[in-house]
Amino acid sequence: MSIHIRIPTPLRRFTAEQDRVSVEARNVREAIDALEAAHPGIKARLCDESGALRRFVNLYYKDEDIRFLQELETELDEGAELSIVPAIAGG
Amino acid sequence: MLSRLLPASASISDAVGKTPLVRLRSVEPADAQVEIWAKLELANPGGSVKDRPALQMILDAESSGRLRPGMSLIDSTSGNTGVALSLFGAARGYHVTLVMPQNVSEARKRIVNAYGAEVIYSDPLEQSDGAIRMVREIVRCEPTRYFYTDQYSNPSNPRAHYLTTAPEIFAELGHRLTHFVAGIGTSGTVIGAGRRFKEISPAIHVVGLEPDDAFHGLEGLKHLASSIVPAIYDPGVLDETLFIDTESGWVMAERLALEEGYLVGYSAGANVEGARRLAERLKAANQTGVIATVLCDHASRYIEARAP
Numbered sequence: 001m002s003i004h005i006r007i008p009t010p011l012r013r014f015t016a017e018q019d020r021v022s023v024e025a026r027n028v029r030e031a032i033d034a035l036e037a038a039h040p041g042i043k044a045r046l047c048d049e050s051g052a053l054r055r056f057v058n059l060y061y062k063d064e065d066i067r068f069l070q071e072l073e074t075e076l077d078e079g080a081e082l083s084i085v086p087a088i089a090g091g
Numbered sequence: 092m093l094s095r096l097l098p099a100s101a102s103i104s105d106a107v108g109k110t111p112l113v114r115l116r117s118v119e120p121a122d123a124q125v126e127i128w129a130k131l132e133l134a135n136p137g138g139s140v141k142d143r144p145a146l147q148m149i150l151d152a153e154s155s156g157r158l159r160p161g162m163s164l165i166d167s168t169s170g171n172t173g174v175a176l177s178l179f180g181a182a183r184g185y186h187v188t189l190v191m192p193q194n195v196s197e198a199r200k201r202i203v204n205a206y207g208a209e210v211i212y213s214d215p216l217e218q219s220d221g222a223i224r225m226v227r228e229i230v231r232c233e234p235t236r237y238f239y240t241d242q243y244s245n246p247s248n249p250r251a252h253y254l255t256t257a258p259e260i261f262a263e264l265g266h267r268l269t270h271f272v273a274g275i276g277t278s279g280t281v282i283g284a285g286r287r288f289k290e291i292s293p294a295i296h297v298v299g300l301e302p303d304d305a306f307h308g309l310e311g312l313k314h315l316a317s318s319i320v321p322a323i324y325d326p327g328v329l330d331e332t333l334f335i336d337t338e339s340g341w342v343m344a345e346r347l348a349l350e351e352g353y354l355v356g357y358s359a360g361a362n363v364e365g366a367r368r369l370a371e372r373l374k375a376a377n378q379t380g381v382i383a384t385v386l387c388d389h390a391s392r393y394i395e396a397r398a399p
Binding site for chain 2: 008019054056087
């Protein structure tokens, strides 16, 4: 099913400056893999070598941090929106 | 040690600065003559280093007549400057409006609300630059209502560190000081203190720190190559810039709590990690050194945001 991923400014260099990318995925793990297939290099920013989400990366689904849901196994509804939210930089 | 006794006329503004300078022995390399010292900025009344620039920006604007009774203070902030502006606004009678990315921690939203500040949220995906653009637009629409402290462009920000942070460190370490290192958020700390240190002695090595990537988790720090570069940033003050990865900064912040008892934020972790790398470099070159940095704030404002 098709879902949408909101891309923060510092990662848009991987997505040809698109702020929203649509991929086919049933859960967050598949969404990240599909994002990587379409925009190589982006997964390493989000996940460590073992494939786990980096500690400082926050993914929000329906306004909830996926760490409070089923993490990478969190299932996504058709048309759902997943947001990658960066840390707050500067002063 | 005697406590700092302030005169009866003192206000909260008089409690800013003169923070303890603490030695971080557990981070110093073994079998080397290298010392690491840090200003305990979480001891400021607002709980962070940002009390210094926030107060200086208000005092300088008052004395030049740019800030007058009845005006509102406004700025974009990731949190600590907002807390500082809120508390001085409350104490000095100014309404305060803050533009913050929506993902700023819940704790900080509640703190600024407790001081009576109004918060306007900007798009979290556009980070602090989105907040900067939003505050500029708000001020453009109502220029007479607001005094825009503009921490990224206001010379009073580095001036605070020029007038207070650097002299305080020098008063304690004197000419033994060889290095000063601090992360770049607005760049006020490293540029302002660094400028003063360079006047005291050009031999003092001044080092800026940035995250090593545009997408990072060192909250409060800015990756300049991918950001709006602050107008107060003056690279001529810096001898070099170190680039710190998020994980190293986080690990050092955790280590400072476990080994030294300082529960500090990630920018403080990055600062001490930078100091540690400089210390290791000195050791490898068989050199001695005295390195100073800053523990910017307490971790309590971030801890709820950490993974469960």
